[in-house]
Amino acid sequence: MSLIFVSLPFVILIQTGGTYTPTSQTKLIAINKTQSILRGKTIFKKEQCINCHKLDKTCRQLLNNLRDRYEKEFLYNFIRNEDSLLKAKHPEVISLKKSYNGANGLHDKKHLSDTQIEDLLDFIASFD
Secondary structure, eight states, X not given: OOOOOOOHHHHHHXXXXXXXXXXXXXXXXXXXXXXHHHHHHHHHHHTXXXXXXXXXXXXXXXXXXXXXXXXXXXXXXXXXXHHHHHHXXXXXXXXXXXXXXXXXXXXXXXXXXXXXXXXHHHHHHTTO
């Protein structure tokens, strides 16, 4: 797994045309994100997501930018209880089912907390 961090000082210098000195807060954000990604990777393996979502190039591209493509509430509901969305005939879930020949259906992770789902989504976002 490779992580790419954009240098915040560089971005701020471009935006402000001034100088910027990184603070301990900036470093803390990067450390927290890295820890979240590592926790997400553990969850990905423990919850057996890897059985269907292989970490090859094709799957990484399919999972790429989930947060940009779907609302947070939808992602949480889909991960926690895909079946209820199917029963409600949610158009996105039905479309995904058709796209993958009905292969989905194992997203039944009601026991995951919001923090755990965020960690999982941070891990998936690290595929970029």
